Amino acid sequence: MSFEGIPVYKEKAYFKATKLDGAAAKHHPFVVVGSGPIGLAMALFMARKGHQVTIVTAFDFIPAGSKGICYSKEALDIFDDLGIGERIVEKGVIWNVGKVFWGDSSDPVYQFDMLPVKDQKNPGFVNIQQYYVEDYLVDALEAMENVQIRWGHKVSGIDVSENGSTLTITTRDGDYQMASDYVLACDGSKSTIRDLMGLDFEGRIFEDSFLIADVKFKQSRPSERWFWFDPPFNQGRTALLHKQPDDIWRLDFQLGWDVDRDAAIKPENMAPYIRGLLGEDIEYEEDWVSVYTFQCRRMANFVHGQVIFAGDAAHQVSPFGARGANSGLPDVQNLAWKLDLVLRGTAPKGLLASYDVERTQGADENILNSSRSTDFITPKSENSTVFRDAVLELAGEYEFARPLVNSGRLSAPTPYHHSPLSTPDRDEFAVGPKPGQVCVDAPICQNGEYGWLLDNLDDGFTLLHFGQNPPQTNLQILELSDAGLAGERYGAGTTYLVRPDKIVAARWANASENDVKQAHNRAISDAGA
Amino acid sequence: MKTSGTLNTTANLQDSDTVYEALINAHEGLSDKDSAKLNAKLILFLINHIGDKQVILEAIDKSNSQSA
Structure with missing residues (x-):
């Protein structure tokens, strides 16, 4: 089943615009645009704080396709705040260890632990298909009386004024207008709101493409992230293997620039890669395939008057490092408590400016890390390749070279240095999280x-x-x-x-x-x- | 790791002729590609040994003739 080429995981009942009648003209304090994990999490934060929440989304379904599968400890802590963390951890595949291989050697040149501080509730990472995360968020939202999800309501226009916006919403029953003081644009990397407002989204394009082949097979392998430089089954390039629930595995192969996307995803063309990685005798079925390229970029500002951007709508990175949803979730966690206080009148409107300060800093750190990883994975010059290979050669024998191996620096919380909201230390501290840092669990x-x-x-x-x-x-x-x-x-x-x-x-x-x-x-x- | 030093640009090596000779000899008979890799490894060993970010960044800067 699919909708305009997008495969469907679960259908949702279209929200009949005719039901709105007079209510359509109703004035909203805020509206959430988008039903990806970031929009849904934003909505759930606000709903749990007792606000009346309206979500508009062009989709009337949860899309299929595993998409973003790696959720960091920070994301899991946020899901705990939203009451769905334990459900995600229970369904997901827990992993803490990443291994990096080079060439045909079966011994890793480098390995890392994503949970260096033990005795914390959540693991370093959990892998789970994105549609499960969205499904659990929707379940939690649908269980609340103060939430309305308008499935099948696409934003097609926005008229922004100083104290609010009027959105034009297009549905299969026709268009209607919706007035809202705040618009929370969580509508993804191709953000309609950003385009309609003509806002910038500048950054760096990386000339490389990657094949995702999510395949189902039964084989006992450890729950670890395995990354290869120059493996025999993808010579001169890279590959990645991740475990997901339901015996599904994420296989990711670097293809190079200028590839024929349609040809790349033909089963007969993917088979040599998949068989090369898994072995000749493994029976597998394809679950989801996709060819992707990426950019590292962000909006100059996330707060535009009373239109506020979060998640991929505001910033985009390469997938190496799992910094997409894992940085969008802290966006909305940060924004939700501030907006809550502003709407209650217990904090000035200007508190929202700190969202911009803190989360653009978060985006910069993610873009920096992601760009560095990509430069290691896809060296841009002969010299860069020479250094990369020298690091890999030395890493086998010498400990000092191992931390230089960069197959993706995985998402970690961004400390907010110099946040306007932080009080600098007066007293000496030998241990403990600093002002601007997230609390450590125990x-x-x-x-x-x-x-x-x-x-x-x-x-x-x-x-x-x-x-x-x-x-x-x-x-x-x-x-x-x-x-x-x-x-x-x-x-x-x-x-x-x-x-x-x-x-x-x-x-x-x-x-x-x-x-x-x-x-x-x-x-x-x-x-x- | 220290991060505060400055690059020593005064002579600091005893018997520098022997060291220089060893450096040149190491490249003898190597292809351009292998020479480049030798240099890369040597740099990686030495920057780790120096272990001072400021010193290394200053050396990178001074080595880049375009930035002089």
Whole structure:
């Protein structure tokens, strides 16, 4: 089954525009555009904070095709906030180890661990088909009374004014207008809203293409990310193998530039690659195939008045490093708590400027890492190839060369250096997350019950205190013993002010009531002022 | 890793003629491709040994005649 060439995983009931009647003219405080993982997560964050949520999406289905399959620990922590993390981890394939091979050797030249700090709730990575993630998000949204998903409602026009926008929505029943104070554009790399507003999306094109062949077969192989430079089955190029649920494996082959896409995905042309990697005697069936090229680019600004961009609509990277959805999710986690406070009137509108500051920094870091990986995987000159091969040759024998092997630096949280919302350290700290960094997880014991630190942080701001006598505060407080692993990771006797997105806003060795008050005020202040 | 040093551009090597000779001899009989690889490996060994980002970046900058 497919819709305009897009294969369908699950059909959704078209939302009859005729049902809207007078309500169509209703004024919305915000509308979410797009039903990919980022739009759905944005909607679910706002719904869980008690807002009336409307999503418009051109699709009336969840698309098939595994697409983005690697979800980072940070993404899983965010899914936990949204109540679907455990479902994703249960269905997904957990992996922490990546191995890099070179040539025909069966010994890796390099291997890495995606969860260097152990004893945290979530693993380094989980692989799961994107449609499962979207399906679970939709399930959670559909279970809520304050959510309306308008399937089959395509944005075809936008008229932006200072205090809001009027969207033109095209449906099979005709067009209608929709007024909204805020428009949250989560409509993907080909963002209609971005195009309609004529906004920039500049960056670097990489002249290379890759074949994704997701195939189903039964074979016992470890749940690890395997990457090859110059393997015998794709000489002079690269290949990647990842495990997914349901006995499906992601095989990814570098093809070079100027390939015939239609020819590349013919079964007889893919077979030598697949057989070369898996072995001659493996029975497999194709699940999803695709040829892709990529760019590394971002919008200069994500906040345009009251139209705000997130996810692929705002930034795009190569797939090496799993930095697509894994950077879109922190976008909406960051945006949702700020928009929530602004809509409630407890923070100034200018707080939203900090979303732009923090997440463009996140996008820059992702683009930097992704571009570096791509330059290693696809060297741009003879000299660059010489250095790359020298690194691979040395890495087998010499430890120092191994960290230089770059098959993708996998997504990790971006620390917000110099965030306008952070209070710089006054006190000396030997350990613990710095202001602007995400909280590290640890097992904790509260009133005789075992749990995880991140799970016990509030949806709002939390004052996290280790030891006796926390400062006075109106905020939610989480008091933990400084004797356990958590105390070791944060420092005995310390106090942390943690934002709703689990980023440290401030920390003290000896906090006063006034310290906390000032830091909290700063963390919800007008960042554009 | 140190990140704060500056590149030493004064003579710092004893018996430099022997070292220079060894460098030239190592390339003898090699194809251009193998020579390039030898140089690449040598650079990688040495920058790791130096282990000071500032010094290495300064050396890269000074080696690039276009930037002089």
